[in-house]
Amino acid sequence: MASKRKPQARTEPVAKGRFWPRSLHGRLVLIPSALLVLGLLGTIGVILLHAKSRISAEVTSSVQIAHDLAITALHNVADADSRSAAFAALAQDLPRVRHVQFDLAASDGTAQSTIQPGADSVTPQRASILASLLAPPPVVQSFPVTVHGKDVGRLIVRSNPVDEIDEIIGEVELFSLVVMGVCLSTAGGLLLTVRRSLRPLQLLADGFDRLEHEDYRPIADIPVAELARVAGQFNQFAASLERVTSDNHLLIGRLLSMQDHERKEVAAELHDEFGPVLFGVRAEAACIMKQVARGTDVFAHAQSIAELTDGIQRVNYRMLERLRPLVLEQMGLPEALRQLLASWQTRSLEIAWSLDVPPGLDNPNETVALTLYRAAQEAITNAVRHAEATVIGLRLARESTGGLVLTIRDNGHGQPESFRYGFGLLGMMERVRQIGGSLSVSGARPGVVVSIAVPSHEKQAMETVHANPVD
Ligand SMILES: Nc1ncnc2c1ncn2[C@@H]1O[C@H](COP(=O)(O)OP(=O)(O)OP(=O)(O)O)[C@@H](O)[C@H]1O
Ligand SMILES: [Mg+2]
Numbered sequence: 001m002a003s004k005r006k007p008q009a010r011t012e013p014v015a016k017g018r019f020w021p022r023s024l025h026g027r028l029v030l031i032p033s034a035l036l037v038l039g040l041l042g043t044i045g046v047i048l049l050h051a052k053s054r055i056s057a058e059v060t061s062s063v064q065i066a067h068d069l070a071i072t073a074l075h076n077v078a079d080a081d082s083r084s085a086a087f088a089a090l091a092q093d094l095p096r097v098r099h100v101q102f103d104l105a106a107s108d109g110t111a112q113s114t115i116q117p118g119a120d121s122v123t124p125q126r127a128s129i130l131a132s133l134l135a136p137p138p139v140v141q142s143f144p145v146t147v148h149g150k151d152v153g154r155l156i157v158r159s160n161p162v163d164e165i166d167e168i169i170g171e172v173e174l175f176s177l178v179v180m181g182v183c184l185s186t187a188g189g190l191l192l193t194v195r196r197s198l199r200p201l202q203l204l205a206d207g208f209d210r211l212e213h214e215d216y217r218p219i220a221d222i223p224v225a226e227l228a229r230v231a232g233q234f235n236q237f238a239a240s241l242e243r244v245t246s247d248n249h250l251l252i253g254r255l256l257s258m259q260d261h262e263r264k265e266v267a268a269e270l271h272d273e274f275g276p277v278l279f280g281v282r283a284e285a286a287c288i289m290k291q292v293a294r295g296t297d298v299f300a301h302a303q304s305i306a307e308l309t310d311g312i313q314r315v316n317y318r319m320l321e322r323l324r325p326l327v328l329e330q331m332g333l334p335e336a337l338r339q340l341l342a343s344w345q346t347r348s349l350e351i352a353w354s355l356d357v358p359p360g361l362d363n364p365n366e367t368v369a370l371t372l373y374r375a376a377q378e379a380i381t382n383a384v385r386h387a388e389a390t391v392i393g394l395r396l397a398r399e400s401t402g403g404l405v406l407t408i409r410d411n412g413h414g415q416p417e418s419f420r421y422g423f424g425l426l427g428m429m430e431r432v433r434q435i436g437g438s439l440s441v442s443g444a445r446p447g448v449v450v451s452i453a454v455p456s457h458e459k460q461a462m463e464t465v466h467a468n469p470v471d
């Protein structure tokens with residue numbers, strides 16, 4: 001049965017945080033990925049901190065070596081022939097020292113040169129904020145160049161750690177790339193694992209969706225140990241629900257057929273017993289009125305008996321119509337609905353009634369017509385009884401697919417929070433189910449809309465019902 005149950009009021013989960021992902025996939029992948037990225041950043045931070053002190057120590061020891069070499073070299077050129085010979089000897093004697101640059105400057109400012117061999121290696125390759133953060137404070141030492149006791153210039157020793165910084169940044173970059181690759185492949189692997197592990201939950205969710213449409217097929221074996229138990233319980237639950245639902249259908253079907261049987265019996269009594277008796281009373285009263293003179297007490301009593309009998313006959317007729325709507329057989333569903341509304345109209349004048357049936361709508365078969373008529377009766381009774389509606393409208397239409405749709409809409413205060421199915425709606429559902437149709441009862445703000453759809457194969461559906469009567 002495709003009947004839609006009224007959705008119960010749902011309590012929306014309160015969002016914990018704006019950035020907290022709603023999907024379980026997201027949550028299970030996001031946290032480890034965030035931890036990995038934090039770990040990567042932390043490791044890089046530690047490496048850089050360590051690198052700074054390492055560079056500083058290296059530069060200090062290089063400057064110390066350069067200092068010693070400079071003293072020795074200056075001592076060796078103290079007897080040189082000239083300033084230029086001394087400068088040339090210094091340039092030749094001073095060996096390459098990592099992280100240090102030697103400069104020579106003449107005292108009179110006429111000559112200045114960098115004598116550190118491989119000076120190109122001190123050109124910074126990565127002039128960046130990181131490089132400047134890693135660089136230790138510069139160290140500059142200046143020594144006088146003395147030739148035959150005369151000061152001819154200065155030998156300057158400068159710290160220059162850019163090659164070391166360059167090397168460290170290169171290492172950090174390589175390390176980051178490798179770790180980032182590991183992080184990405186870990187996150188990808190995690191995503192795949194989580195997706196595969198959560199697939200059983202999807203199967204369970206699909207199973208619950210199917211239950212809502214009364215499809216009780218068990219879900220397949222789940223290979224995840226933790227969820228296999230839940231799947232087993234779900235299957236047991238679905239099997240019990242199937243049993244209970246089919247018992248319910250059987251029970252409601254029996255109640256409906258009992259109700260129909262009783263209605264028929266009461267209608268027969270009213271028609272065959274009560275009707276003739278009333279007719280007799282009315283005839284007797286008319287007879288008395290003929291035999292006594294107008295204006296006498298007996299005439300007045302006979303007249304009031306006749307009037308009361310007329311009233312009871314009208315009530316009897318209305319009751320018969322409700323119990324066994326002959327008009328349905330004689331004039332078809334549209335006319336029966338019109339008369340149903342007309343009879344309500346006389347009783348509930350405060351309500352604005354409307355009926356929308358397209359002209360020339362062909363009459364459905366007897367059982368479909370009776371099902372729709374009974375549904376209309378129940379829905380109208382509910383709207384009047386429970387909703388305090390002031391507008392009630394009925395619409396019967398044939399859809400482009402060939403199916404019939406009956407809609408009963410009211411503008412009342414809608415279904416209460418404590419909504420419970422009564423026999424009215426359950427009976428309506430069962431009748432509609434038996435003809436292969438679907439029923440939906442939904443809030444319309446304001447009011448309620450009850451909609452019954454009977455598929456185009458209504459005749460086929462009926463044949464099936466007749467072949468399997470519920471007794
Ligand atoms: N049009 C409506 N507007 C507001 N509430 C409604 C409407 N129709 C149904 N209800 C709610 O749905 C409940 C179930 O309706 P249902 O017809 O199944 O049972 P009932 O009318 O209470 O009893 P009965 O068995 O006599 O029909 C009602 O009690 C009422 O609260
Ligand atoms: Mg009811």
